[in-house]
Amino acid sequence: MGLPEMIDSTSLPRAFYARPSLEVARDLLGRHLVHESNGERLVGRIVETEAYGGAEDSASHASRGLTRRTSPMFGPAGHAYIYLIYGIHDMLNLVTESPGKAGAVLLRAIAPVAGEASMVRHRGGRRRDLANGPGKLTxxxxxxxxxxxxxxxxxxxxxxxxxxxPVDDHLVTAGPRVGIPYAEPRDREAPWRLRCPAAVRGAS
Structure with a gap:
């Protein structure tokens, strides 16, 4: 096992996730998402995220209360919360916040680090716009x-x-979240989408 594989074998601890969603969304930039399947390790560098809070955030699924679908958001930090949109796209979120408080971070884009050929195959041979959106990412x-x-x-x-x-602050931009027309104006406009513009191009 080479050095990159050894490094990517270390998972982030639960304490990393058990913090306010916006803090986690910022600190996720530059981290590696790793999926090991059929003896191959696919690795992507996270370059865009969106933070979602609990009941106070009208853009968040958690604002509608505890349901079967949203229950992972109310559970322990450091777990995956995945839901389907338009009947076809899986959206990968990471559960955040301290016990008893709901929250999550949506992964919006990655840049390939390892296993790019398999990623392209999963995307039907499309190398362009490989993982520059949450549905494309998954x-x-x-x-x-x-x-x-x-x-x-x-x-x-x-x-x-x-x-x-991890990514230096001067490389990060913040802006409104995408696709939340139902949210209150303050939540629609909150700069809770974090991205590394230069690195996002690597996901395209």
């Missing part, structure tokens, strides 16, 4: 709701997040 990485919803990301088993390379 398709490229082979991550599905059926397999990974509620998955514990802190165990280093099949799907986890590795330390990667």
């Amino acid at each position: 398709q490229a990485m082979g991550v599905t709701l059926a397999e990974f919803n509620r998955h514990d990301l802190c165990q280093g088993d099949r799907l986890w997040l590795a330390p990667g390379e």
Whole structure:
């Protein structure tokens, strides 16, 4: 096992996730999303995230209360919360916040680090716009709701997040979240989407 593989074998601890969603969303930039499947390790560097709070955030699923679908958001930090949109796209979120408070961070884009050929194959041979959107990201990485919803990301088993390379503040931009027309104006306009513009191009 080479050095990169050894580094990416270390999963982020639960304490990393058990913090306010916006803090976690910022600190996720540059970290590595790792999926180990069929003897191959797919790795993507996280370059865009969106933070979601609890009952106080009208853009968040948690604002509608505890349901079967949203229950992972109310559970322990460091687990996956995956839901389906438009009947086809799996959206990978990471559960955040301290016990008793709901929250999550949506992974919006990654840049390939390892296993790019398999990512392209998962995307039907499309190398362009490989993982520059949340649905493209999960398709490229082979991550599905059926397999990974509620998955514990802190165990280093099949799907986890590795330390990667944290991003300096001057490389990060913040702006409004995408696709939340139902939210209150203050929440629609909140700068809770974090991205590394230069690195996002690597996801295209």
